[in-house]
Amino acid sequence: MARHALRDILADFARTQRVLLGINADNPEMLLGIAQALHAEPVPMFIQLTPETLSIWGYDVLTTLMSTVLDPLPSPISWHLDHATALEDVQQALAWGFTSVMYDGSALPFAENVRQTQQVVQWAHARGVLVEAEIGHVSKPGEPPEWAHLTSPEEAVAFVEATDVDALAVAIGNHHATHVAGSHIDVARLAAIHAVCPVPLVLHGASGVSQDMYDTLRTHGIAKMNFGTELRRIWWQTVHQLPDKKPRDVQREIQRLIGDGVREKIHQLSLAQHRA
Template structure:
């Protein structure tokens, strides 16, 4: 219970064929809401802070310290992850601060440079027990979308994993970051092919744009770590907007942030339950047809 290495949480989900939620933290209130949701579901969760979020706050350490404190006090296992870091120095800082995992995002680099940089990160982090995620096949959204047909190649992915020693791989299979509508169509056959080709867990970025049924199918096909940000942010923001609209004189940010926190927690709980039960539900349906 409490602060738990990411490696342990992802390994358990991978072995069981389930998904585990990795939800982005924007500020303390989102971290608190995510953990509240995890506790309500009785399930583990990964809190993740992106490089963009660290830049917004001016530094990684203050929000990281808050998340580590929230995780340590949780009644369920909670891990802390650095998301989408392109700065190797920031990765090293996260390792020093006690993050259980880091994502080095070298997808913007030529393939050989991505391999070299990711291998350096693994060499630095692995002796300290830090789980390393990387990305192959650029995932669209913020900072410029890729062409709609771009996908991660299974043969290239297998070479990348062997060459870098990375622990998990984020792959491009049809999702896109920052989608406000849940309309993305995932390539389930490609997910299954990648799952068969690689000995490590797959990570789905851009999950906010993917509907529940498609997320469940992706987990059954072989996805393990499911990243969500925009979808949960929407619950928080809509509640804040409603609170301010109801009381135009409201100036105490604790009151409208509390509304956001109360709105986000149940959806975090629901998603975690969906991810954890998806594979088991599919197995039950399949067994019932035999």
Template structure:
């Protein structure tokens, strides 16, 4: 068994009306929690690393642990660079053995985004690696990604962008948001399905990606705060909207915040209920189990990819 690219994953997902979950990883417990959840639901999965994760754990450590996960589970796993800021970051990931990379040029003007994305695509394709690009801007904060303003993706521009860059998938902005504090509790989130429909019509069969698609589980937030946390109330993306998107052209949905909240809540609970505990396996094990539960729920209720490996 070996890591796979997302190309075949997305083809099956598009035709089957489901999406593949892309979960951010930072350490062994998160990796194990995610792949155990995917294995339990017989689903392919994408493990993705931000540049912050690469700095924290190191690309060689992360790659070795993901290779172990492939061998241990036997499921289809792609290793993906999330929000690569430049060609240097892309090259680092490809040299480490990643099978997929994202170049995020969305903060540049349109022509510069096209030019830089095309440069990344040419390099990655020459090394057998697929490329995700981004058009439009998601507001919010997550790791090194910071944006104050939301700019929806223009469908006509999306067609031009894909044709000129040769990217393999495209992250678009239709109302999702990065980070835990996506919307105030009183706000009603609404995805722009009209934009998604137009892009799907103009780019038939082309895989679309949604970033910033965590639900911000209120129970996890409440547990964190119950055991000493200070996380503000927030609202994420409703499950029914994400499931509708994944039945359309969306083939990859990114979820990071929900894993962080679940793991933190589980660890805080262990410390709160058993303050004498100091064995890392006990509290990190609880965090790992919480992540697996989240992943299984997402696969079944958000992504629709249960038994997609059959």
């Protein structure tokens, strides 16, 4: 199936209290492992790459691989640019055929975040591309502490109305680069945002959220959950466990284990019964 923006599918998942996966890939073997999982479990999914990853490997290298292993999959898959903070990165991703983009102006003042996001929406919607943005700020290690702040219902509504984004990432106690039990979700805040926000909500840093929270999240508006840290842990653990193996053998094992990890996440979120 051809790559897809997933705009209508994400909206449908939000209406029916289901969750789409956003899976981050940092290198070719992770992309191959994700593709293996989706051959076995054909569900719609956002395959997410950051500008940093694309810069290291090159758009030409990674988009060629993505065309080869993702476009033939039986379910709709979005090529998703994750956490772009520069407008130039958005323009480049659009030129290379990405079907969704996440512009992250959450560290900017509200008015500047709105202005930059409006520009992204103008470019992306002209191409039929989904736009995700962030209000509030989901923190990660090493950032200035003054950047971190939780999303309020009032600013969420104002931001969506001003920008016409398709999905909104919220800060509700979640954190990037944490593992299970590292985040403590403010359910009351999420419920208040969901009650007034007209677009699907996105949870970044989902690796730091306990599986016990998944049903609560989906019934309170979270329609997309992003996972990266769990897969990176698989990558590092495999490398450390196989120090005497040839790189190709380590990469083959990484692909297998990444595929298993993605399939497990699909099952945990009960997506397999809702195949597109």
